[in-house]
Amino acid sequence: MSRVRxxxxxxxxxxxxxxxxxxxAQAAPASPAAQIAQVAQTGATGATAPASESRxxxxxxxxxxxxxxxxxxxxxxxxxxxxxxxxxxxxxxxRMTPGRRTAQxxxxxxxxxxxxxxxxxxxxAGRLWVTDSTTGVSVYDTRSRRLLARFEVPGxxxxxxxxxxxxxxxxxxxxxxxxxxxxxxxxxxxxxAAGRTAALTPRFDLTGVLEPREPGAFSLNGIVADPSxxxxxxxxxxxxxxxxxxxxxxxxxxxxxxxxxMLHADGLELQGGRLWxxxxxxxxxxxxxxxxxxxxxxxxxxxADEALQLPTTLVRVRGTLHVVRSQFDKGGPLGEGTPxxxxxxASVRGL
Numbered sequence: 122m123s124r125v126r127x128x129x130x131x132x133x134x135x136x137x138x139x140x141x142x143x144x145x146a147q148a149a150p151a152s153p154a155a156q157i158a159q160v161a162q163t164g165a166t167g168a169t170a171p172a173s174e175s176r177x178x179x180x181x182x183x184x185x186x187x188x189x190x191x192x193x194x195x196x197x198x199x200x201x202x203x204x205x206x207x208x209x210x211x212x213x214x215x216r217m218t219p220g221r222r223t224a225q226x227x228x229x230x231x232x233x234x235x236x237x238x239x240x241x242x243x244x245x246a247g248r249l250w251v252t253d254s255t256t257g258v259s260v261y262d263t264r265s266r267r268l269l270a271r272f273e274v275p276g277x278x279x280x281x282x283x284x285x286x287x288x289x290x291x292x293x294x295x296x297x298x299x300x301x302x303x304x305x306x307x308x309x310x311x312x313x314a315a316g317r318t319a320a321l322t323p324r325f326d327l328t329g330v331l332e333p334r335e336p337g338a339f340s341l342n343g344i345v346a347d348p349s350x351x352x353x354x355x356x357x358x359x360x361x362x363x364x365x366x367x368x369x370x371x372x373x374x375x376x377x378x379x380x381x382x383m384l385h386a387d388g389l390e391l392q393g394g395r396l397w398x399x400x401x402x403x404x405x406x407x408x409x410x411x412x413x414x415x416x417x418x419x420x421x422x423x424x425a426d427e428a429l430q431l432p433t434t435l436v437r438v439r440g441t442l443h444v445v446r447s448q449f450d451k452g453g454p455l456g457e458g459t460p461x462x463x464x465x466x467a468s469v470r471g472l
Contacts, residue, residue, distance in 0.1 A: 159377030182468035183217040190464040193455040196241035207238025240284035257321045270314040272321040288350040296341040343389035352415040356386035381420035399432035442469040
């Protein structure tokens with residue numbers, strides 16, 4: 122087994138175990154359908170509700186060509202409006218342009234030695250950041266598709282580089298779901314690494330902050346940056362907590378959550394004081410009102426619908442949420458079965 126493939130085998134197993142065996146997961150409803158039925162019976166305000174009953178509209182925005190795509194990440198280019206999505210199973214990166222339903226292949230499977238793609242972001246300079254859970258992150262020029270730099274986690278210990286956020290000064294922060302750390306790549310580091318590979322180094326270590334769990338179990342997943350760059354928010358998908366990270370001081374604090382939690386939270390999106398989170402195995406999307414200083418958040422709404430097909434990440438463009446339908450539980454890393462083809466990106470309106 123190659124160096125690249127071994128970590129992904131270990132960590133995918135850890136992901137499945139984390140979602141099915143953690144104490145918080147055991148306390149969760151047995152299925153999205155059961156959760157919807159429960160809310161329909163109780164009529165709870167602000168809790169999970171079927172999309173059909175809450176005027177949330179879910180439809181297909183884009184189709185991704187390929188039989189085993191199992192997409193994971195999505196990003197929007199702030200300059201062009203193009204969307205990018207990545208395949209967890211082979212590393213293909215797709216580009217979706219406004220007005221075209223079928224995505225085009227932007228980077229083929231295995232490009233530059235990448236066999237998977239997780240989190241994606243496009244910065245203001247037109248650079249596409251693609252995390253590889255087994256190694257680190259690669260940075261590409263969206264115009265030429267050229268690899269500009271690569272950052273890798275040193276050593277051979279298990280890792281799962283997952284999602285990333287960009288602050289206004291161009292610094293990237295990346296979560297590691299197995300090591301419970303957040304890495305940082307500054308503009309100066311990116312400039313020095315031009316055309317070569319550099320080490321990915323941690324900025325935050327949440328090991329002593331998170332609730333105790335089994336070695337190798339998943340923790341940190343989605344991460345977003347406040348528009349001012351003064352703080353970051355990252356979700357502990359197993360513990361159900363949200364954490365505030367201070368880039369300047371290195372301080373870590375638990376965000377006070379009201380009306381819900383971040384259990385199974387995957388990708389996050391933060392705009393205008395509102396935070397959206399997808400809850401993967403719950404087939405749900407939640408919306409939160411976050412205080413300006415990022416110390417408190419109140420859930421305003423949560424919608425669950427199996428049409429989301431195990432959502433993993435999302436991005437909001439002009440009022441519409443574009444949500445990745447991973448189908449990981451249909452023959453992918455989280456379960457047996459046959460996926461619905463083609464794999465798609467959903468548009469969610471009204472949330």
